[in-house]
Amino acid sequence: MKRMMLGAAAAMAIAAGVTAWAQAPAAAPAEVVTYIQAGALLDKPGSRARGNSTIVVRGGKIAEVRDGFVGGEAGSKVVDLRDKYVLPGLIDMHVHLFSTGRPLESRLAASSQDNEDDAFEGMRNARRTLMAGFTTVRDLGSEGPAIIALRDTIASGDLPGPTIVPAARMVSVSGGHGDVNGYNRTLTKAYMAERDNVCDGADDCRRAVRRQVSHGAEVIKFAASGGVGSNVAGGLGRQMFDDEMKAIVDTARLFGRKVTAHAHGADGVKAALKAGVDSIEHGSYIDDEAIGMFKSGKAYFVPTMLAFQSVVEQAKRGERPVASANKAFEVEKIATKNISHAIKSGVRIAFGTDSGVGVHGINAREFKLMVDAGLPPAEAVKSATVNAADLLGRSAQIGTIEVGKDADIIAVTGDPVADVTRLQTVDFVMKRGTVHKLTGKQVLVD
Structure with a gap:
């Protein structure tokens, strides 16, 4: 009986100690x-x-x-x-952390790699980007749950990398830049089963935006025009109707998201600006009318000149399929001249590289390309700090x-x-x- 009483007392003492320990406030870590x-x-x-x-x-x-x-x-x-x-810290407004920058290798490996492979690729690229001096990036096209997981793990301090502002997948129309393309029918059917970013018509485009928001997208990106990277011989002109673009922008606004548009053709640039986007990516065929729309509005132009250089080099090495290579050579003839004209005309510029089209960690090469195109060096640095922070809506936190x-x-x-x-x-x-x-x-x- 005495042993039982002693045992009970000991158990009560231990329980009281555990309770006291659980209730005691944790010691605050020393401020660094x-x-x-x-x-x-x-x-x-x-x-x-x-x-x-x-x-x-x-x-x-x-x-x-x-x-x-x-x-x-x-x-x-x-x-x-x-x-x-x-x-x-520098800010890159256009990256794809899960892309390798090696298109031929990636395409060949697509049928054998899975999300886990992408996760490790993303971790490596995030670290390379941070070590290159870029402390914040806007990821404009990645698997939603994966990029959100990477964002949150980096934010927790468990992995080195930049602050990530994700768009999840780029909203696209069927057959457009952002849809599944270039695979055999079996792979195409499998990939399309997971595509919740492809839409046709205004109502469907509202649904596609909401899906990206549900995945955690903090910004919405859509393909207003064709793209160099897609294996579709559809050119680089406009691919969405006015009501589709407006539906995307209006839906994003309801959720408090900013919107950017991938647009090469001048018609796509102008339609996206008319719809109310916050920025335009690429703008290869930007013309005087589009420049006027930029200057009378508040949108930023993100030229991504390093991406143009990368796709042309890849096409010359035979690393891109024919349709993509042909568009790369087409863009090479005109993009630098048009972008230079836009820069010299006083369009507001935000820094972006489209890293992932080319390799990661060389983002800062964009600065020289911008300066060579006519942007004063001080403005080039400002584009990757003050301007980029403004475009993100985070001027109160970063940029200076x-x-x-x-x-x-x-x-x-x-x-x-x-x-x-x-x-x-x-x-x-x-x-x-x-x-x-x-x-x-x-x-x-x-």
């Missing part, structure tokens, strides 16, 4: 404080850079920006970038280095406004206060 000493600070791209400066980062946010080099407080970290040029914003910060050797190719080699990457890449010194202050 980092002092970044910058030799030059381009805190607001488009404006003049500051000289010697110190950025104080607390809990993933920018807490202070001080003039001169300031030493850290006890328990903080000091990152010595006194010989570097520091600026906000200001108090209260996310600590998304990079550094390069030399002035990137004087030479935009400096951005192709990034020495330091911080995303939301976590250092992911460091070439230099980091010291813990006692």
Whole structure:
């Protein structure tokens, strides 16, 4: 009896201890404080850079920006970038993280690879993108649940990668750029069974938008025109009717989503702008009327010049099917001239590469192509920071280095406004206060 009473008492004591432990508040993790000493600070791209400066980062946010080099407080970290040029993390408004940039290899492997393979490809590409200095990306066409899972895992801190703003799948009409194409009838039937992004008619296009939203899409993308990458000999002109485009835009607005349109042909560009999109991707055949519509409205132009370079090189190597290769050569003749004209005409530009058409991690090569097309270097840097943040609707969080914003910060050797190719080699990457890449010194202050 005594042993039973002792046992019961012990059990009660253990239970009480477990209950007390469960109810006790968890100890808050120590706030991480980092002092970044910058030799030059381009805190607001488009404006003049500051000289010697110190950025104080607390809990993933920018807490202070001080003039001169300031030493850290006890328990903080000091990152010595006194010989570097520091600026906000870059933003790429057009990527496809699950695409390899190797079209022939991907097409041959399509029947043997599965979502799990794509997941690991996405993880690798996300890391490459972050290490290249891009702390935020807009993924404009990936399997919905997969890109959402990657977004959330990166956001939790369990994987290195940029902040992802996903579109899920691109909404397309039957037979258009974004539909299943180029496979045998067995594979086509299998792939089409999973396609919830293809629509015909306004009502059906509303359904397709809602499906992408249900998958977690934060932005909606639709194919207003044909595309170079699809194996359809349908050209690059408009592929949607006015009511279909308007239905897509209106439905997206009901859910609080912004909308972008893939559009090469001038007719597709103008129809999408008329429907009320927030941005146009590619714009190969943009003309003066479309330029006027851009300038009288608020939409951004995302030229993706690196993608044009990639598809032409792939076509010349025989890595694209005939229909796709023919469109690549067609675009090569005219795109650079038209985009240059749009840039020089003062159209608002946001940075995007279409990485995934080409390989990931070389996103910054887009800067030189933009400058060569006539965009001033300072505006090129602004397009990947201030402008991109505005297009995302996230100017309060990213795009500049200001108090209260996310600590998304990079550094390069030399002035990137004087030479935009400096951005192709990034020495330091911080995303939301976590250092992911460091070439230099980091010291813990006692």
